[in-house]
Amino acid sequence: MPEISLAALAAQLFTGLVLGMIFVLLAIGLSLIFGVMNILNFAHATLWLVSGYVTFSIFTFLSQQFGASPWLLVPAIAGAVALMSAFGYALERLLIRHTYDRELPEQLLLTFALVLILGDAIKLIWGLENRRINLGVRPVEMLDTLVNPYQFVIIGTGFAVAAGLWYFLHRTRFGKIVRAAVYSRSMVSALGIRIPMIYAMVFALGVGLAALAGGVFLPLLPMALGVDLDIIVQCFAVVVIGGFGSMLGTFVASIIVGIVYSFSILFWPDGALAMIFLIVIAVLIVRPWGLFGTELRS
């Protein structure tokens, strides 16, 4: 094993944290959708990928209109989040709601079909080329290594979104209804709250978060066809490790997976992805409801 300095370890920890943030943004939405609607959304990462392309298009358009500036990423992301949330809302109303009373495999199949359709839609609209944005930010030197300062933006976004979601779920009326729906849909419905609207909103929120992830990661991670297929199984892994429907668990598991992944790459590059699935298997065998989940829905 090569000599590894403390600084290199710190850098790896930092990279892991950045990587963990993509899971925070994606898996919390996935977990929320599963917790409330009992739908395992295979298309979540594909919607994330679509959002990345949408953000790219808006960013390019704005750059042509107003001249290139990294700050244009902010309105581009805002636009993509708004568009994709609306798309998510429509998707739930038009397709997904028809499968609530169906069996699990059919629900899986429906979102699986969306993966294929959206993947090809990307190919039709944006072609085969990878898309990324170059913000032209200079790396800064910290602890003897070069760090892209944009990574702090990502970590900040991840924590801000997690905190915002916590506030939303625990301190607002709508958030409390959503949490109540995780525990008992029929009870919430009996209290006169329109469950279908809650579902559509939660789905839109989840897709919105995925869109945010797509936009925020665009300067670091090139959007490429097929990436969604790898990301989605890793998101499932995160949700399983944290516990289905548990936001805190998903948050912690995201960071764990991100850090484990980045350290595996340092010590055992070939086994990095296998490592994550080993953890999933261990968790499912010992605690199928995950680290922070409850046995409620097994």
Place this chain on the structure above:
Amino acid sequence: MPTTANARGPGSRLYAGFGISGPVTPLLLAAALGVPWLPGEFWTHVGTEVLIFGLFAMSFNLLYGYMGQISFGHAAFFGVGAYATAMLFTALKGADGQIGVAQFLLSLLVGPPVAALAALVIGFFCVRLTGIYFAILSLAFGELLFYIVFSWYSFTKGDDGIQGLLPPPFFQDSTNFYFFTLAIVAAAAAVMWRITESPFGYALRTLRDNQRRAGFLGTNVRAHMLANFVIAGTFAGVAGALWGPFSRSVSPGLLGWGESGIAVFMTLIGGAGSFVGPMLGSVIYTMLQAVVKMYTVYWPLTIGTIILLIVLFAPGGILGTIDKRIQAMRARKP
């Protein structure tokens, strides 16, 4: 799900005895025997692919249709069977790339037991869970095996895959290989049919419908599920073993969850509720793929739309929907 025979109603006795699989099986078999007479080698090739994937999908349906659990890692056993065969094949073939008939058959024989062993280990853990947890655990194991095959270059050749699996001269002829595959697949299907109609098969249906009640009735639920998991894995291994010599190569993608998805698609298109449903699904899926790919690269879009329509409008698959119509007709007539 498998239909109960309604002896009073009109219609063929074939239907009354075997459900919708009764009339469909002879049709499929007749069509299968006629394939090599279609003009051009192309359709014989597609026909072989239909059979191999049909067997794979039928083995998947032992888990889904008969046991009620959806596996997203079933391709792992297809892939393990394919790799076991491909590796022995490579070891046995001569320096000139030729392989003897006996060695060829021996390498085919090694795929299923290795797949069964993998299914025994993975199934041991998977059958402890049900529903969504079963689906994800099988997915995780499948992905684990995929990454092992993908990364372990010295043993599996990693993402290069294994090439040059050229069968002996007799089997290089596409018609001969087709009939060889047809014989194996038909024999495998007959064994699977026998299993599903045995007391064991009915115990599986019981625990599919109500696991707790099956347990109270004295069925050893986990042992039954594990046995079925191993059986399903073994037949997936048979299909996998055939795949290598057919396509002349194997690659890690065979173990991935996209490949598992194909079995799920075929089963859902044909109908999970009948024994031959997955095979019919394979006929439709594979032939459609062959035709669509001639005209467009947007095959995923096509199949995605079809799946979407089936989930929304024909939840039981094609055979399930036809079966429901027949049942309704029988119920109306005295």
